[in-house]
Amino acid sequence: MAKHPLFPDTWIDKYSDQLLGYAVTSLRDRDTAKDMVQETFFIALRSKENYRGELSEKNWLFLILRSRILDYFKKKKEVLESQLIKNDGDEDSSQFLETGAWDNDAAPKEWAADRMVESKEFMSVLQQCRDGLSDMQQSVFTLKFIEGIESDVICKELDITSSNYWVLVHRAKLQLRKCLEINWMK
Incomplete structure (x- = not known):
């Protein structure tokens, strides 16, 4: 070589x-x-x-x-963990019925995401929505979806459990979806 x-x-x-x-x-x-x-x-x-x-x-x-x-x-892990513990309320539970199904008002709306990614305006709104995530959600989202790092590596590097990781990803996705529906789909 x-x-x-x-x-x-x-x-x-x-x-x-x-x-x-x-x-x-x-x-x-x-x-x-x-x-x-x-x-x-x-x-x-x-x-x-x-x-x-x-x-x-x-x-x-x-x-x-x-x-x-x-x-x-x-x-940043220690600061992020303390924020996670402090913000560990069940903020996304209002989007679901007791059965676990989506509440009709909170259910995902139809939208052609592939076309929006090409738009600079959309990317600006997406960035604003990312800014609304907690620091820990931002870190996990960036490492997973921007950097393309595998989830097991992220868990190891940030010293978080797999379940904690998936909760962070889930909540970040819900928050981003809600923000995009409000700010982009108006």
């Missing part, structure tokens, strides 16, 4: 915009994302002797950034 060389003096010009875009999408906070990209370059520079050349320079930097983002979510 060919070894990929490192050219640290070109990293900022070649990769900073791509890394920043990835970090902003993952963290939804431009200042934190900038800090993460700077840390990524610093860590890569500091550990370049450990680079074995198996990954391309770009992939190696993205791997470091992704690891930093996961560490960031881990550090």
